[in-house]
Amino acid sequence: MPVFNENTAFINLCCQEGSEGSAFNPAKYNNQDYTQLKNYYMEKGRLFVDSSFPPNSCTLGDIPYLNNWEEDNVVWLRPADLMKRQNNSDEPTFCMDGASRFDFGQGGISNCWFLAALSSLTFSRDLMVQVVPMNQSFVDYAGIFHFRFWRFGKWVDVVIDDFLPTMNNELLSVFSKGRNEFWVPLLEKAYAKLCGSYADMNFGIPLDACKDFTGGVSMSYQLKQVHSEGHDEELWLTLTRATQCLSMICCGTAPKGGSYENTVSHNGLVAAHAYSVTAVSEVECLGSKVRLVRLLNPWGGQEWNGKWNDKSDMWNSVSPDDQQKRLKQDDGEFWMELEDFCDNFAMVWMSCENPNFTDGDLTCQWKCMIYEGSWMSGKSAGGDKSEVLFETNPQYRIQVATNEEKQPGDKNLMVSLMQKPQVKRSRTRFYPISFTIVKIPPGVSTHTHTHTRTCTNDLHMYELHFLNSLNIAMTNSTTHSSNEVYSP
Template sequence: MAKSETCLINLSYQDGSEGSPSNPAKFKNQDFAQIKADYIRKRGQLFEDNEFPPNGHSLGDLPDMSPSEESGVKWLRPADLLREQGKKDKPAFCTDGMSRFDFGQGKVGNCWFLSAISALTFQKNLMEQVVPMDQSFEDYAGIFHFRFWRFGKWIDVVIDDYLPTINKQLLSVSSKCGNEFWAPLLEKAYAKVCGSYADMRGGSSSEACKDFTGGVNQIYHPTEANAPSCDELWLTLSRATKCKSLICCGTLHKKDALANTGLVDGHAYSVTGITEVELNGSKVRLLRVMNPWGKQEWNGKWSDKSDLWDKVSPEVRKKCCKRNDGEFWMQMEDFCSYFAKVSICCETPNFLDGDLKCQWNCRIYDGSWVAGKSAGGDVNHPSFATNPQYRIRVTVIDKRSQETKTSCFP
């Protein structure tokens, strides 16, 4: 338990208070329910978000696009986009649930964000916290909203449904079924929080997972000299899976090291499953990994085309889905050789020791770095001690002596 010994403000965000999951703070002071009700009464007028308008300012400067391409960007609402594509389908917010197979990456370099969404789709309760499911294109006013955990509290982010397109196709995240729009709209809400679509270019999956959960992050670097062994990492991943964690990973930034493997260098993926299979009387540890592109897969041992699947039982063979959807299996040892980073995010730290019975209490304290007062710089500065800080008093029960021991940490 943490106890403040400074004048920091306790921000526990009890359920029902502003910033809690059931009562997120209104981002930019925009009230979704009120705005939607106002536009429904106007009959025929659709919401257009002045805080994140459908123009170049919200798009930002995307380095992978030429000036001529940027000038060709057209912002369209979903129904108008489908009409321009010559489709008779009506837009849908979500059809048959939300899945990692629903979307593919576009021209914005935000694989880190999409890998986190892939991981999020496995946790229904968290998914529905981020993506309110009482939304649709019926009772329609051109407005949607999403929730993220930012700096200690949940926020509710309102957007209109204008989406950037080029040549009648969505510029960024697109739906694989064509008329489903929850993923592009979720991406737009996060782009609004970041500042623009261009501000989503490059990032960390661990940060996106944090914003989806408000949970605890732990990062491992399998290829470094002091990294945990494959056995230790496997045990951690097993615990993390049981604790319903979001697990993402990233490949080495070395093209030569990944040559002819099918893996993309410096790219974010998500871990969507782990299993052990029996081969020739021995156990083989496998991880299922997802490329947010929705295509381009690992081509080594235990890949979709590997003949190793022909040597296992028919029941095990069913795990292998031979389709070009971006998802594949690979052996734990190969994973540790090619992936430079693994991030695990969970609502509690239970995955660290596998103790699912332990209940954690969270208490948050707010502080700030104020120039000339509490911004002491880094540890090399003599003023470092003036930075915001707190003390933790840990009480440990020694079962052998039944004595209570107390430690203090600055």
């Protein structure tokens, strides 16, 4: 079988620093220029209405939990008008005192997967200000806001108006606990626009949103398998390194009895639900080391009631310093032991700008490359290795160069594979996709074009073939890398 053929593609390196689609110069989603639009409406003394995502039923979409009567009673209001109806005399603000994981609670949209990722995002100020430009306010106001997301190799700037869906004078979407703070529902609206509608945010996995917030390395673990195969030590080490790198970490419980209904178990955990991992810590209890994981329920309540919960007497057996970690508020955040974490959660997802946490070396540099291609029936959709036409699949050549004098030791290759949705998120059909890595035999002649870019800790990573040489470590992810989806 030839290693290369007419379907072979070469490196298509996107988004050089400063070019359109980079972190510093995001592409204009729907060709809408935030600055130009705001200046225009300020000069005209009018408020912006987004004709590409208007305040109507199409933008809301078909919300499963709303019947026709309720949908007819959805009213789209700007923040100031909503506050007037709530008899709130305060002025609306964009963000007060910085962004926090405790700023918001889930509304009527089944998007706990998105909010779990958002909770994790608040831990990294650099990523937070990349996604949420903090120079926005209701001063010099024109009813227009913008947010940035990473989409398949490019950062995009998404413009929205500030009409928000309400019912009975309450936000139907995510709500801010500060009644006059609106960065979260506005961010949710921008992401809904990216997905196609609010309804297109119903159900998903946190890894999708983590990827769109970072453009970084993503991976997932099946916790029961990790635990049953005795890999708790490796999991703990990875979680510890990931938190040190300010990675976004989320997890999810399995559906109960095959149903995706969010039933509350006897231990306080919610079935088919996404949580964010906010910290890990090791404490000494009665002479033994205990590994603890801290989690946050995006509902803003409903916590674990097992060992090491907020009211557990086990906290009385640790040092005074460790007792300071005890959580005493019913805010949805709680601690649990690593073993209970593995027993009660099905998956954990991690996403980080930089892959260094995978091997513990937080200083090394990586090469970053992007390939784009497609599987086309009759031309480049060759199936798996057992198929006769396997060689017609898209092929990419990666040459791993090494300089043992400058960089001795093993090298690593990390690969990530993604499928681009062609239509609205909820209507996208996700296919089983995979990749195979083969070694080119010595003496085989190939046409090559080398174009690499060095990525360091303080640069945003782009999707996503990382290259640094010989030993191979692989991750394989799609936009839906698991059959599990998480509702409210």
